[in-house]
Amino acid sequence: MNRRMLLAYILAPAFASIGLALIGYGDRGQRVSRPLSKIHLPPPRYDSNVSIEHALRVRRSIREYEGKPLTLEQVGQLAWAAQGITDKRYGFRTAPSAGATYPLEIYIVVKKDGVEGLPEGIYHYLPREHMLELIKSGDYSRELMYACLDQEWVRDAAINIIITAIYERTTWRYGERGRIRYVHMEVGHVGQNIYLQCVSLGLGCVVIGAFYDEEVKKIIGIDEEPLYVIPVGVRKGGWL
Numbered sequence: 001m002n003r004r005m006l007l008a009y010i011l012a013p014a015f016a017s018i019g020l021a022l023i024g025y026g027d028r029g030q031r032v033s034r035p036l037s038k039i040h041l042p043p044p045r046y047d048s049n050v051s052i053e054h055a056l057r058v059r060r061s062i063r064e065y066e067g068k069p070l071t072l073e074q075v076g077q078l079a080w081a082a083q084g085i086t087d088k089r090y091g092f093r094t095a096p097s098a099g100a101t102y103p104l105e106i107y108i109v110v111k112k113d114g115v116e117g118l119p120e121g122i123y124h125y126l127p128r129e130h131m132l133e134l135i136k137s138g139d140y141s142r143e144l145m146y147a148c149l150d151q152e153w154v155r156d157a158a159i160n161i162i163i164t165a166i167y168e169r170t171t172w173r174y175g176e177r178g179r180i181r182y183v184h185m186e187v188g189h190v191g192q193n194i195y196l197q198c199v200s201l202g203l204g205c206v207v208i209g210a211f212y213d214e215e216v217k218k219i220i221g222i223d224e225e226p227l228y229v230i231p232v233g234v235r236k237g238g239w240l
Contacts, residue, residue: 035133041076062204065233081197098182114158147215157231164224204235
């Protein structure tokens with residue numbers, strides 16, 4: 001591989017990220033033409049008293065939660081951990097993505113009294129602005145539970161994070177390999193980020209892959225492909 005080819009290979013992800021932003025793939029705002037409202041999230045914090053080693057050691061799937069609401073700061077931190085921007089110049093995020101194509105979208109289903117000061121509804125996370133846009137009002141936690149084969153922790157959680165994929169963002173460059181491999185690798189990275197962030201925040205979560213895809217899409221009101229539903233709540237007993 002000569003020097004010119006090597007340079008092109010190294011810089012390709014950055015150029016791809018810039019190109020996607022310019023043509024609109026990196027922002028779903030054009031799909032939600034008239035969001036009901038937008039909510040500024042508190043700035044994410046970049047350190048805590050919980051080490052990454054401790055979070056890795058105690059991380060578990062948690063299905064039982066205290067009946068307590070989350071704070072807006074916690075919701076914002078979870079959204080940032082999932083897909084937050086870590087490099088404003090190139091738009092790089094907290095989870096690695098093949099070619100920096102970023103095919104994933106984050107939705108947060110908030111139940112009634114699930115988050116302090118945040119009305120129940122379905123919200124879409126905007127990484128570049130670190131904001132939420134409300135796309136549907138109302139408590140959909142019970143409907144989401146039915147769509148997830150009656151797993152009651154979906155209903156009981158304060159929020160449910162739904163991760164969806166727009167495969168074309170990755171397949172335009174990598175073809176079918178992007179669909180069957182790269183995008184699914186990426187959602188795993190994001191899921192682990194959420195798990196570890198939950199430990200740091202004293203919260204619990206569990207990743208769910210068993211659901212009726214079309215029902216989840218109908219609840220959110222999207223044509224994207226849902227890959228994960230992640231209930232999140234205050235963990236009973238806290239973390240050791």
